[in-house]
Each structure stands twice: as structure tokens, then as C-alpha cells.
Amino acid sequence: MxxxxxxxxxxxxxxxxxxxxxxxxxxxxxxxxxxxxxxxxxxxxxxxxxxxxxxxxxxxxxxxxxxxxxxxxxxxxxxxxxxxxxxxxxxxxxxxxxxxxxxxxxxxxxxxxRHPHVFGDAQANTPEEVKQNWERIKAQEKEKRHRTSILDGIPIDLPALARAARLSKKAARVGYDFPHRNMLFDKLNEEVRELTDELFPGQPVEIIPAGVEGDPVPDEPIDDPERFKRVEAEIGDVLFVIANLARRWNVNPEEALRNSNAKFVRRFRAIEAAVQAAGKTLDEVSLLEMEEYYQAAKKRE
CATH class of the missing domain: 1.10.287.1080 (MazG-like)
Structure with missing residues (x-):
């Protein structure tokens, strides 16, 4: 056939x-x-x-x-x-x-x-009503499986940003959430301050403009294992707040980062193409020149 x-x-x-x-x-x-x-x-x-x-x-x-x-x-x-x-x-x-x-x-x-409005007698005329029915039926299924926490059922192997958004969304359904989403910016500032305190303990942070050229300063590893864990934890907290921000504006943080990754790849390849067109290699151009090529690619987009 x-x-x-x-x-x-x-x-x-x-x-x-x-x-x-x-x-x-x-x-x-x-x-x-x-x-x-x-x-x-x-x-x-x-x-x-x-x-x-x-x-x-x-x-x-x-x-x-x-x-x-x-x-x-x-x-x-x-x-x-x-x-x-x-x-x-x-x-x-x-x-x-x-x-x-x-x-x-x-x-x-x-x-x-899970679609009683299609295969049964339930009513659901909007996507939101469908979603409510879906969640109600899932909750009933969860009770049958004897799950003990509202956070059960979110796969541990999900990408971390996506899982963070799912976890906070589940908690928000029972009221554990900031009343106003703008409060998350204050929380983000708090987490960034805590991260800064761990990265630069007891000293002011020297803010260097991104466009300033100079000799490369090598990154220094954190030799103290306990301090490394604290820094890692604070970076995780910053990312968790970012995932929350995305959720409150109905943005998938994993998809947003995927798009940013793809955008960076496109623009960096534009740098490589521009350098090659100039008859040079990446080692022969300055950071400022590469940034100019990057901004040109950004403008074209």
C-alpha cells in the first residue's frame, strides 16, 4: 500500500x-x-x-x-x-x-x-485548563506510586539548568516562591556578592572594563579543596537563580543557553573567517581586532 x-x-x-x-x-x-x-x-x-x-x-x-x-x-x-x-x-x-x-x-x-477532555467527559477549552487536568492526573498517579515529595519524578539526569527550573516550578506550585518575580534580581545580587566574597576574600574587587587590552593574566586554580567547594556552591547558587529568572519569564533556560552557544559559535567562526580573509592567523591578531570582528558579526545578525 x-x-x-x-x-x-x-x-x-x-x-x-x-x-x-x-x-x-x-x-x-x-x-x-x-x-x-x-x-x-x-x-x-x-x-x-x-x-x-x-x-x-x-x-x-x-x-x-x-x-x-x-x-x-x-x-x-x-x-x-x-x-x-x-x-x-x-x-x-x-x-x-x-x-x-x-x-x-x-x-x-x-x-x-491524561486527556479526558478528548477521550472522556471532562472539559478543557484552553491550553491552561488542559495543563491543570494533566497536573491533577499526574498528582493522582504520584499518590499511587507512594512518592513522598512534591519534587519526586523530576529526572536526576536532566541537564542541570533545566532541572533547576523544574524543581523551582514544582516548589512554586505549593507557594514556595517569591511573590513578585522582580525580587529575583535582589536574590541574584545577593548570590553574586556571596560568590565575590569567596573569590576575593577580604579584598575589594577590581573591576576591569572588558574592552581594555593588556598582557594575558593566567587563571589561578583554587588549591584549597574546601574553598573550591564553597566557590563551586556559590556559582551553583547563581545559576539556580538564573534558572528561576528564566522560569518566571516563561523562558526555557536550557534552550536559552543552547541558543547562546550557537550564537557564540557563529560569531567566533565569523572571526576566524575574517582573520583568514585578511591573510592572517588567530595568533597574529590582537584581542581588540578579534572583538571588532565579533561586533561586526553581531551587527550583521
Whole structure:
């Protein structure tokens, strides 16, 4: 059975059952073969624990593809993420835990249960009402799992900035939050002062303008382990407040930092291109020249 062109598919239309069944079965057959005694030596020895880093890596590659808006890349990376799901489920089946059918059935049941306004009699006419229903049902599920804290259920392996925002959001739902979001700037100043006190104990901080040139001053490591821990803790506190600020303005801090990383890469590559066009190397230009190239790239953007 031929599948219709993507452009002709009506939104909300599921894929045709026969090609879906055949293609998914073929994928499951391939993964099972790789895990079989006559399959791939690498795939045979994988466990749920050893495959974790690849799952995380593929997820980030999918995010990068989505940022690029490249349909071919997005399609390929979605396939790689799906591979991780099917491979994890096959590993679990080989260990006698559960199968991919259990995974699909449980996910389907959860989606139906969490959308009673679509599959039941509940009412939800706005995205906010949908969100409230979702959280209420999640809370009921949490009680069944005997979770002891409102913070339970947030994955420890989430990127730290994203997890910070999730933790503070959970706490805010029960009232543990600044009444006014502008108060967070006072908290940020407080944390920066505490960090400064640890970095420069008992001495005033010398503020040097960023545009001033001079000989490079080497960074000095913190030799005292206890002081290092205190500095690390204060930097963590600053980042936690930043994540809170992002949350209160409905910004995903992880996505914001990803975008800033990408922006820095673009502009630094513009520096490299400008230096190369001038017939020089990076070692042959000054910091001030590189900054001029950076600002030119920024202006073009």
C-alpha cells in the first residue's frame, strides 16, 4: 500500500495501518536480529545502563536538527531516537523485564487517561485548563506510586539548568516562591556578592572594563579543596537563580543557553573567517581586532 504524500495529509490523521505495521515490524525484526546470538557482537553486550549515553546523545542531535529546520536531518534524528527506544525495549525483553508492546500499551493508556477532555467527559477549552487536568492526573498517579515529595519524578539526569527550573516550578506550585518575580534580581545580587566574597576574600574587587587590552593574566586554580567547594556552591547558587529568572519569564533556560552557544559559535567562526580573509592567523591578531570582528558579526545578525 502506497502512503499519501506528506503535504496531502490532514492534521491529526494517523498513518495507514498496513505500512505502519510493516515498517515497525521490520524495525523490530532488525533490532532483534542484532541482539540475537548470530547478530552484532556490540549490540549483544549492551545493557540499559550502557546504552544511556547514546540515548542522551541522540536526543541532543535531534534538538540540533530541529534548530536547523532541516527536514531530512530531523527525520533521520527522529529515527535514531526511535532506535534507542526499540533497542532499550529489546534489551528489556531479552532480560525478561517487558517488551515493546508493553511500552506502547502503557504509553497509549497514559495518553488516553491524561486527556479526558478528548477521550472522556471532562472539559478543557484552553491550553491552561488542559495543563491543570494533566497536573491533577499526574498528582493522582504520584499518590499511587507512594512518592513522598512534591519534587519526586523530576529526572536526576536532566541537564542541570533545566532541572533547576523544574524543581523551582514544582516548589512554586505549593507557594514556595517569591511573590513578585522582580525580587529575583535582589536574590541574584545577593548570590553574586556571596560568590565575590569567596573569590576575593577580604579584598575589594577590581573591576576591569572588558574592552581594555593588556598582557594575558593566567587563571589561578583554587588549591584549597574546601574553598573550591564553597566557590563551586556559590556559582551553583547563581545559576539556580538564573534558572528561576528564566522560569518566571516563561523562558526555557536550557534552550536559552543552547541558543547562546550557537550564537557564540557563529560569531567566533565569523572571526576566524575574517582573520583568514585578511591573510592572517588567530595568533597574529590582537584581542581588540578579534572583538571588532565579533561586533561586526553581531551587527550583521
Amino acid at each position: 502506497d502512503t499519501p504524500p506528506v503535504s496531502s495529509i490532514v492534521p491529526g490523521t494517523p498513518p495507514a495501518s498496513e505500512p505502519l505495521r510493516d515498517s515497525f515490524q521490520q524495525l523490530c525484526d532488525v533490532i532483534a536480529r542484532l541482539r540475537s546470538p548470530t547478530g552484532c557482537p556490540w549490540d549483544r553486550v549492551q545493557t540499559l545502563a550502557t546504552i544511556k549515553p547514546f540515548t542522551l546523545e541522540e536526543t541532543y542531535e535531534l534538538l540540533e536538527a530541529i534548530d536547523s529546520n532541516d527536514n531530512d536531518a530531523i527525520c533521520e534524528e527522529l529515527g535514531d531516537v526511535l532506535l534507542q527506544v526499540v533497542l532499550d525495549a529489546q534489551i528489556a525483553a531479552d532480560e525478561g523485564r517487558f517488551t515493546i508492546i508493553d511500552v506502547i500499551a502503557r504509553l497509549t493508556r497514559k495518553m488516553v487517561e
